[in-house]
Amino acid sequence: MASLLNQIGAVTALNIRSAPQRAMMSIASVVAVALTIAVLLFFLALANGLAQTVKGSGADDVAIIIREGSNAELNSVVSREQLSILSTGPGVAQRDGRPVASGELLVIVDGLKRSTGTNANMPFRGIGQEGLSLRRSVRITEGRMFNPGTNEIVVGAGLLREFSGFEFGKTIRLRGTTWQVVGVFEAPGTVFESELWADIAVTQSLFDRPNVYQTMRVQLGSAAAMAGFQEWAKADARLNGLEVMSERAYYARQASQSTQGFLAIGSVLGIMMAIGALAGALNTMYSSVAARASEIATLRIIGFSGYAAFFGTMIEALMLSALGGALGLVIAFLAFNGRTTSTLGAGFTQLVFQFQLSPGIVVTAIATAMIIGFVGGLFPGIRAARQRPQLELAAQ
Numbered sequence: 001m002a003s004l005l006n007q008i009g010a011v012t013a014l015n016i017r018s019a020p021q022r023a024m025m026s027i028a029s030v031v032a033v034a035l036t037i038a039v040l041l042f043f044l045a046l047a048n049g050l051a052q053t054v055k056g057s058g059a060d061d062v063a064i065i066i067r068e069g070s071n072a073e074l075n076s077v078v079s080r081e082q083l084s085i086l087s088t089g090p091g092v093a094q095r096d097g098r099p100v101a102s103g104e105l106l107v108i109v110d111g112l113k114r115s116t117g118t119n120a121n122m123p124f125r126g127i128g129q130e131g132l133s134l135r136r137s138v139r140i141t142e143g144r145m146f147n148p149g150t151n152e153i154v155v156g157a158g159l160l161r162e163f164s165g166f167e168f169g170k171t172i173r174l175r176g177t178t179w180q181v182v183g184v185f186e187a188p189g190t191v192f193e194s195e196l197w198a199d200i201a202v203t204q205s206l207f208d209r210p211n212v213y214q215t216m217r218v219q220l221g222s223a224a225a226m227a228g229f230q231e232w233a234k235a236d237a238r239l240n241g242l243e244v245m246s247e248r249a250y251y252a253r254q255a256s257q258s259t260q261g262f263l264a265i266g267s268v269l270g271i272m273m274a275i276g277a278l279a280g281a282l283n284t285m286y287s288s289v290a291a292r293a294s295e296i297a298t299l300r301i302i303g304f305s306g307y308a309a310f311f312g313t314m315i316e317a318l319m320l321s322a323l324g325g326a327l328g329l330v331i332a333f334l335a336f337n338g339r340t341t342s343t344l345g346a347g348f349t350q351l352v353f354q355f356q357l358s359p360g361i362v363v364t365a366i367a368t369a370m371i372i373g374f375v376g377g378l379f380p381g382i383r384a385a386r387q388r389p390q391l392e393l394a395a396q
Contacts, residue, residue, distance in 0.1 A: 007305060007307075008308050008311045008312055012315045012316065025283070029280045029281050029283075029284040029320050029321075030320055030324040031327075032273075032277040032281070033277045033320070033321050033324025033369055033373075034324040034325070034331065035273065035277075035328070036273040036276070036369075037324065037332075037369055038335070039269055039270060040273075040364075041328065041361065041365050042332065042355075043263070044263075044361045045332065045336065045337060045356055046355055047266065048356045048358055049354045049355045049356035050353050052189065052353075052356055053191060057187075057191045057192060057247070057251045058247035060226065060246050060248050061222055061225070061226070062218070063220055063226060063244055063247070064216070064217055064244075064245060064246070064247045065082075066214070067214075067243070068242060072254075073214045074214070077213070077214060079211075080103070082239055082242065083103045085239060086216055086218060086233065089218070090228050090232050091226075091229050092220060092229070093221050095130070099218070100133065100134065100218070101130060101134075101217065101218045102127050102128035102130045102131040102200075102217045103128050103213040104131065104213060105125070105126040105203050105214055106123055106124070106125050106126075106214055106215070107123075107203065107207050108122070108123065109196070111159075111163040113162060115162070122163065124153075124174065124198065125195050125196065125197050126199060126201075127199075127200055130217075131197070137188070139185060140154070140183050140184070140185050141184055141185060142183060142184040143168050143184060145183055146183065146197065146198060147182075147199075149199060150202065151177065152180050152181075152198065153181055153196050154184065154185050154198075155183070155196055156185060156186075156187065156193035156197075157185065157186045158193030159196065162340065166196070167181065169181060179198070278376055281321065281373065282375075285316065285377050285380035285381075286379075289384045306385035306386065307385065309384040310381040310382065310385035311381070313384045317373045317374070317376045317377025320373065321369045321376065322369060325370070329366075332357060332365075333357065336355045338355060338356075340353070
């Protein structure tokens with residue numbers, strides 16, 4: 001075993017010393033792997049950042065009620081009567097003798113994206129008096145909350161980073177109506193930062209949606225009260241057709257819907273680019289074996305085994321792929337990790353979030369690079385192991 005390891009070390013050293021002779025081909029192989037890993041990381045970080053933002057928005061002790069079968073709030077309708085009934089459910093928290101609940105309406109408005117200068121859909125949400133308190137992660141960082149009954153809005157900090165014209169103190173026109181921006185709020189790592197908020201009654205009136213709600217949020221006394229509240233709502237015939245779930249469960253479902261497309265695109269592109277990188281690795285390693293045919297033959301004559309030639313070739317291929325993988329990681333961390341972007345969410349409105357590389361994603365990228373290196377070195381390694389010393393030396 002020690003002898004074999006020494007032989008493998010000698011062959012690997014020989015391969016490394018001869019690398020400058022095929023520098024351009026080796027560099028091309030490294031770059032191909034790096035680009036493959038960078039593209040893979042782009043889509044994985046995109047999907048992960050979107051999923052984490054959506055999932056992190058929910059609470060276990062806040063119930064959200066939508067129309068059964070609705071995939072998004074835009075497709076949901078909840079009546080005023082149903083809102084009143086839900087407010088009296090078991091376990092609903094009270095403040096100053098009133099239930100902590102908010103009937104809400106979500107409409108789409110246009111905004112100008114800073115990055116492209118083009119219009120894109122934004123979520124404009126009308127919320128009730130308790131709407132802010134139901135979102136405990138939110139805090140006003142500039143200005144104040146809007147006054148009920150007025151054309152005032154507050155803007156999420158994430159939306160403000162991606163869209164122009166909504167700065168604090170500005171007057172804007174949306175759907176033919178003038179609004180005053182009176183505050184900016186932060187809710188790091190949540191979907192709330194991607195929204196504009198205004199009073200529910202004003203929103204219903206100015207957007208011609210009188211007495212129409214799409215969702216209701218209800219604060220429960222504890223997460224343990226959720227099951228009882230759901231069973232009560234299910235048993236009440238007046239609430240037929242409504243779906244009650246925790247806010248966390250709702251956003252987890254939204255995250256799944258939002259990320260499936262990105263993962264599918266990333267997988268297809270990743271596979272296509274991995275095939276290209278694999279072809280480059282195979283070409284590089286076959287050329288390496290061909291260029292070192294006489295050296296391999298000489299080593300075989302003086303007693304080196306075919307295993308040494310095989311593993312030496314494999315190690316070279318894995319090293320090139322490892323370099324490509326490392327370069328791809330560097331590109332990802334410098335180019336987009338932690339950067340803010342926006343894309344269409346499940347509700348067909350822009351959702352602002354950050355690219356997020358996780359340890360699991362990094363491990364996946366490294367494993368992908370190693371698989372490319374392994375397959376890229378396998379068949380050239382077998383060819384090197386099968387070199388016939390007599391013929392190779394005769395050919396020289």
